[in-house]
Amino acid sequence: MPKGQRSPDRLAGTERSALSGFDELTIGASGAEARRASEWLDTTCRQRNVPQALVERLALCLHEVLANVIAHGGGTALSAPIRLLLEVRLEQDCSKASVTVSDAGIAFNPLLVPKRVLPKTLSEASAGGLGLVMIRRCSDWLDYRHEDGRNHLTFGTRWNLR
């Protein structure tokens, strides 16, 4: 348990309620900004008592989503702000943390991309396309909608406080 974090099963209902909530960040589309988003996610999740192992999974997903927007989102994605929304719900039975990334780039629904068969040997391995593999493996759920000219991709993790 990282310093400053309380064991989740010791949290009273009022504390769980106080730690639950939303946080937002707006960033530009660049590698440096993706790193700033990672730092924000880490700090904010710690403050809201999200287990560190899950924060690391969310951070990987966030980085991969942002890298994809930067590389493939097109000119609009690069010139418009990217909005991030972190939602944490601490409940006794099932807690959840999710991140929604909203960007103005080319519409892209990752849920429609067929799952990739992982190579068995190094010779078969392709160096690209691993970002979506990582997002799928590190998140417990994915949601996507395209609304008002923006992609809204949500990924999340859940855990049990008991």
Add this chain to the structure above:
Amino acid sequence: MSISYDDIGDNLRRIVISGRLDVPGTDSVAAKLGELIAAPKKGVVVDLSTLQFLASIGIRALITSAKAVQQRGGKMVLVVDGGSSVLMSLEATGVDQLIPVFRSAADAERAAVA
């Protein structure tokens, strides 16, 4: 972000990468990694035990490096801290099944030149 190396005898090169292999981190070391990998050593150990974060762009650089070593008849292996998110990245993408991963530097060095 840092990358350094030392040669252990004639056949083995150890490359140590620290920091974050995210987009900016990988951009800053990719060219140097390619240069270090190109040395005609039989075995290459890439030590990631002090790496804090490994994104897919960093994994891509590792796959490209491992293939380059393999194509000249050598072998590249990794050293990773067991409880780290770096191992999680390798496992999530299945790359731990393609490039041998060790917790101990000594084991990695033996495997690289075996």
